[in-house]
Amino acid sequence: MVESKRNKSDPFEGESEHHYHEIFQRLHAAIYTCDAAGRIKLYNQAAVALWGRMPEPGRDLWCGSWKIYYTDGTPMPLDECPMAIALKEGRAVLGHEIIVERPDGSRRNVLPHPEPIFNMAGEVVEGVNMLVDITEHKKAQQALHEKEEQYRARLEKEVEERTLELRRLNKELEKTNNELEQFAYVASHDLQEPLRKIQVFAGILEGQLHDPEKAAWFLGKIAASAERMMTLIKDLLNFSRLGVKDETPVSVDLNGVLDHVKNDLELIIQEKQAMLNNEVLPTIVAIPLQMHQLFYNLVSNSLKFSGKETSPEITIRSRALLPQEIAAQPGLDPSLEYVELVFRDNGIGFDQQYAEQIFTIFQRLNYRQSYPGTGIGLALCRKIVINHHGVIHAVSAEASGAAFHVILPRTQPR
Template sequence: MNAAAFPTIASGDFHQIFELVPAPFLVIKADAPVFTIADANNAYLHATFTDKDSIIGKGIFDIFPGSPEDSSEITGVERLRLSLNKVLATHKPHKLDTIRYDISVPDGSFIERYWNATNIPVMEGSAVKYIVHTVEDITNKVLQDRADIESLDRFRSMVMQAPIAMGVLRGRDMVIESANHALLELWGKTKDVIGLPLLQGLPEIEGQPFPLLLMQVMETGEPYHGYEAKAMLTRNGVLEECYFNFVYAPYREDNGIITGVTVTASEVTGQVRTKKELQISEKRFRNFVTEADVATAVYRGEDMVIELANDAMLKLWGKDDTVIGKKLEQALPELEGQPFMDLLRSVYTTGNTYKATEDRADLIIDGVLQSGYFNFSYKALRDAEGNIYGILNMAVDVTDLVLERRKLKESEQRLKIATEGTGVATWDLNLKTKDIIYTPRLNEIFGHPHNTVLTHPEMKTQVLAEDLHLLDKAFEKAVHTGIYGYEARIRWADNSIHWIRTQGRVIFDQDGTPARMLGIMVDITEQKETSEQLRASEEKYRTLAAELEQRVLERTNDLEAANAELVRSNDELEQFAFITSHDLQEPLRKIRTFSNMLSEQDKDKLSDRGRSYLDKVSISAQRMSELIKALLNFSRLRVSQEEFQSVDLNRVLDDVLIDFELLIKQKNARVVNEGLPVIEGIPLQMNQLFYNLLSNALKFTNPELVPRVVLSSHRLSPSELQGYPMLNPAYDFVEIIVADNGIGFGQEYADKVFEIFQRLHDRNTYEGTGIGLALCNKIVMNHKGQISARSEEGAGASFHIILPVRQ
């Protein structure tokens, strides 16, 4: 700019224009190093909190000395001085981008300010006469950029410190751009792999499905969720078999182009192995029951449904395997009137084990009602939480032993009567001469023919040496009491061992000296063998029962350990979801705040396209905020949050209808309740369930029809319940149907609608987060139920919710 063309400062026309210019201007004399202020327009005075009287004719650095708090490597004062000197030296304009130059206020303090400045020389001949100093206040932008960077740094720090493994892969080579400590530890790698292509950093995954899955996500833009996926990773120099839950999500730039994939993963190797071990344990338990020699059965639930029964138990009952899956009282109707069902219910209620010895049971075997005798036990089975879910029944058929014992007793009675009446197997011993008189039956007892003549010493020699002391002890006792008796073993000529029992009385002479003994003798070998068999059978039963009880205990401990690990993992994921959603909300709030400010303050300065873009930013920010809130609610949804209680679903529906009252009137919709049941549930979750179902029905209405939603319910019969093998048959269930006449959808999408983030329609036509039905599915699963959808495109949809009446 030439000074000849630069009007005098006092020129009226120039001064009026100069004052009206909206950009801040300052005219400085080229009298370095003072740089006297020649003039300043109103915009500059307003921006610097000054007036003309206080600055005109004074050096710029005297008026604006800079702040002592400016800790920049080169202060704003120094940068401005260098720029002014450069203009004087080069005669060319010079720009200063983002210079910090704090402005003092009347109280002596400084306000932090950032500027873009331009210094333009005004030439007079070959010399610079003035310098036009113009500035743009960019303080708000700098401070906002700083806040955004700090927010981004906090988010990155949170990711790097997150307990769950996270990372970012870039480009088609999947270069490892970032990976937090948890992900590096999961891979078994160090920070050296950052910056390397994935297959170079983790060469062992070549040939495994993960590279193809990553490319699929990058090409389609669809996230991929992996659950308990197997991976072979080299960790600590060893190739290990590992299992993971992970998510591959597309990484999009601001322009929407996908440039990479974000990886989120958690290792579940321990849980998977525990699950497999539990499955093996369950299989072993079933095999043990099935292959046990002892009759064994397992009854589940209060109705005593036969879940397991081995061949020995089926044989004992006189039934085949068609009884498995039936209630015990249906499979064995002959138990009615007998005590066993009451005993089972008592064990199920109290948890106290019941044991019986030689109890009678009447069973229909081969079409005939027969009586038998059994040693058996009823033992309560408990799950990992200690709740009783069934009864273990073990039994031994001792009918033959009981009947044999009865026969022995009857035989003993008959023998006693016969002996007392006829003198069979009696003996008379002269204690002085040792002569003995006996009946022929005694020869048979000692294994000799009837015509054999035996002496008392010969009989004594057949007694086993280790039992002789029993005879001596019995005689010593008889001298004092007059009663003689013992049991001992004898050896026959064929070396077989037999048991004898003898009983008698001592006959004393006039002097009180023992003179004779009279008695009887019987062979008790068969009775002893029967008793030994019974003892061995009972010992075998006790051993098997103890072993099975130990296995049940081990299985229960395994379940408790797996449950504790899952609870810990869920708690960590829930905490991480809360922290993540909170930090994500903060940038969104700023986006929405500044979008609103821009819309309100500078709306007239924007083009139609600019205003359209600004509206899209606000709408997208609002939608993402709602999505984050919905995700947080979804991650927090757990059964243990509240106690189950009686819930009247009619009242729940009434409360939900109040929330939709305005929308129902707007759409002229009809909601018909044909009657809902009272169940045990979590009230808040039931409210969420019906809210989301009604929200869907009122959202996807057919514009050509009056919207109509019908809610009905009925209790499932046993035959209907068989169509749902995933449900526990020990419970009573109700089916609730929510049907509408809306736009519907293809039946092939009936399962997909319950997946998180799944949408069948464009969000510009039908708003929503894609989480509502996934939330419904999770609530129903929490209540041990099942949800399904039936629909035809253009013909409405119906949702079928099956829930247990009691938990």
């Protein structure tokens, strides 16, 4: 190679010319030289392999590449390539990455190292350039970057999933704590009240044993209090068992469920002369017993809170929810199909401000205290619906009946 400002003849002379030429050709780095005007003079096979072509010495200027691009992909004029700048400005141009395109259209990322060569007068007479192909290095960097991004995305997803799971568990814990508080209230109030009556009436009864008629009356009071307590305990057990996931959802025809409920409530339906109408209901994947409990409690609730002057009228309709409705409803999974069941009655209704309170265990509205029941039925309905990844809400107005909207997935998520 020619040294800067060296006043000697070309090194490829005489016997050593072949020797230096062989060294030059066997270098793995792409190397070529230009005269001061940029015309290519010498090049090795590594340069030909990189360019994908044989340059025309004395005609191709500054670089033997078919085309050159900046790293952003925009074309680079040949007279602005690193070798051209090195020759024009008389300085080395290092670290300016370029992209070269071969005649076949393939591209390589290259790091050029052009340096000018000066004569004794300090004039640029030629230049030498070493081109380092960094394509594979760039690909490895890109692959590493993509893996890092994938790992970061996976990590962020795992963190998000765990955060959501923690939030879900916190909500369940909060719900469980609320239920425990309500159970504590039952133990301290609802269950103690019939016990207190039993104690009081038993004490009075002790002094009335000589009067069979009075004794029988107090025994009736004691029996009623005991029955009330048994009902509370039974409802509590039913409510608590819903949290035990030992039943497998199966295909359930809701028409069959409703038929069984009608049969169970046949006497009270006849007694109240109730009209119960329904459309053809869908088949869904659910726990059969819980679907029976859901329908039973909703229908019996409408029968219980019917008007005193009118016969109960209950209609049950169903429809498939549209995708946009599912997306707009909080708590639903957009990947699932849902059906909406509407249980509508003409009963006494309730003020809409209490639409959430009626689903709270043991919470009964004051003006409903005269009706029988423990205040567990609708809470049981909500728990069943939640167990099936659905939602339930009620719409009503006093003396205008009520409508209970139940949204359930056709299939249960895995």
